Amino acid sequence: MSEVKKIATRESYGKALAQLGEKYDDIMVLDADLAAATKTSVFKNVYPERFVNCGIAECNMVGVAAGLATTGKVPFVSTFAMFAAGRAFEQVRNSVGYPKLNVKIGATHAGISVGEDGASHQCNEDIALMRIIPGMVVISPADDIEAKAAVQAAYDHVGPVYMRFGRLPVPVINDRPDYKFELGKGVVLREGKDVTIVSTGLPVANCLEVAERLAKDGVAAKVINMHTIKPLDQELVIAAARETGKVVTVEEHSVIGGLGSAVCDVLAEHFPTKVLKIGINDVFGESGPAVELVKKYGLDTDSLYEKIKGFLFEI
DSSP states (O other), X not given: OOXXXXXXXXXXXXXXXXXXXXXXXXXXXXXXXXXXXXXXXXXXXXXXXXEEEOOSOHHHHHHXXXXXXXXXXXXXXXXXXXXXXXXXXXXXXXXXXXXXXXXXXXXXXXXXXXXXXXXXXOBSSHHHHHHTSTTOEEEOOOSXXXXXXXXXXXXXXXXXXXXXXXXXXXXXXXXXXXXXXXXTOOEEEEOOSSEEEEEOSTTHHHHHHHHHHHHHTTOOEEEEEOOEEESOOHHHHHHHHHHHSEEEEEEEEESSSSHHHHHHHHHHHHSOOEEEEEEEOSOOOOSSOHHHXXXXXXXXXXXXXXXXXXXXXXX
């Protein structure tokens, strides 16, 4: 059996920007002195005249992007998620969100899988912060193919968009002819009638593996890849809850304010359902190898399998 291809979504982001740059001359890319890490250097090498290194001044970078957007440019601002969503939150809210400007935020190195950079850089709060800004679209792609499609969709959408990318290479799971990316529409990766697993970003591939293991136990798990967290695909969530009766959400983000909270908001209002939220449990991360951290914080396949199985068969 051949080895599964793995690519970090930050790599996909850089390549997608360069591809878009060839098609659209109104795109500009801004970075906060992290072009090598965010992979915006791929765009910089091809279109240096449309690239601006704003230095380690993320708040100013967002302000510059807002100004560019008012002139008709489509700026993509890039830095680590901790700085894009955290340090520059006020500028994103007031300079981009409030006036509804056409600024795209490419936030890399999100979640616990940042690894050795430690708690200060492991942003597990960014989805919650961006979700709460009125009019902000929030996307968390699961693999290389989806990440590239997300960048195109962000360009096509008129208004502010937050895109979340990772440092750790993840399996390519959407390499099929019928794959289609649509903002606000989840993707059913596997059908099932006993439980619905809704995931986003890095853990999606692991959730597919969990579903295969559950099938051997006689459990048919429906797996949904919710690449767009805002606007959430409410119809799909409600229909899946009606069909299976139990829902599990899995995310590389705090269980407070992220995908799990978004799903629970919908179900509480439209179809009250028992939900298990799996993610980072109200704690900060720590320094360590990314794969080991993913396991320690319960997002690896074995941990997810045990948690979900326990949820299904609890007395």
